[in-house]
Amino acid sequence: MAGYAKSQASDKVTNSRILVLGYDNNAALGRVKDQWSVACPPLHAAWLDAIGPGDWFAKTLIEKVPSGDTIGLVPCAISGEKIETFMKSGGSKYNWIVNRAKIAQQSGGVIDGIIFLQGESNNGDTSWPGKVKTLVNDLKTDLQLGDVPFIAGELLYSSSCAGHNKLVNQLPSQIKNCYVVSASGLVVDPSDTYWKLHFSHDSQVILGKRFAEKMIQALGW
Known part of the structure; x- marks a missing residue:
């Protein structure tokens, strides 16, 4: 998930131990595509200036990481895309994900897990869990990850895609070491008056x- 709600000053407080692999060239942050820099939103497209789950995921996780270690984020979300876009067979962005992950590995990084939130564009598609399984298995094989944790997030309960959460919750039965994060109590961003699908700033946190x-x-840990 690339995010939609605008980042706030509190999100831009950085930690030198949290790095991000540049999603694109972002002159305002001095960020360069496919190069490491200290993480600060937006982690994804510069023009969005949005906060996604990765920001506070890393800020929370760093408290459990030994003092000499760092966290490297490799953001790979594209807004509005179906799962098919990212698949090895027929997808246009699978190699892009793999190449970015390999940059992280080749620079000394160890991929310890994957977080994932997608489904609005595949709302109600009963073949979606199987496609996610195929994608995850291909990534784990091609990147030699073993069975690292794969954590999927639910969609907003208030949105027109809420019913898709039944499919999200099928993933742990199909993917090894898979878990689901609840969207209970989270709300839509007030500026999203058209789609009514996007999490608010505080909900992203x-x-x-x-x-x-x-x-x-x-x-x-």
Whole structure:
């Protein structure tokens, strides 16, 4: 998830131990595509200036990381895309994800887990869980990840896609070491008056923390 709600000053307080692999060239942040820099929103497209779950995921997770270690985020979301866009067979962005992940590995990074929130564009598609399974298995194989935790997030309960959460919650039965993060109590961004699908700023903060808590649990930290 790239995010929609605008980032706030509190989100831009950085931690030198949290890095992000540049999603694009962002002159305002001095960020360069496919190069590491200190993480600060937006983690995804510069023009969005949005906060996503990755921001507070990392800020929460860093409290459990040994003092000499860092967290490297490799953002790979594209707004509005179906799962098919990211798949190895027929998708246009699978190699892009793999190449970015390999940059992280080749620079000394170890991929400990994957967080994922997608589904609005596949709302109600009963083949979606199987496609997610295929994508995850292909990534784990091609990047030699083993069974690292894969954590999926639910969609907003108040949105027209709320019914898709039944499919989101099927993922742990199909994917090894898979967990689901609840969207209970989270709300739509007030500026999203058309789609009514996007999480509010504060909900993104909570969502990121929930992803982190689940990852901490999955890693046994």
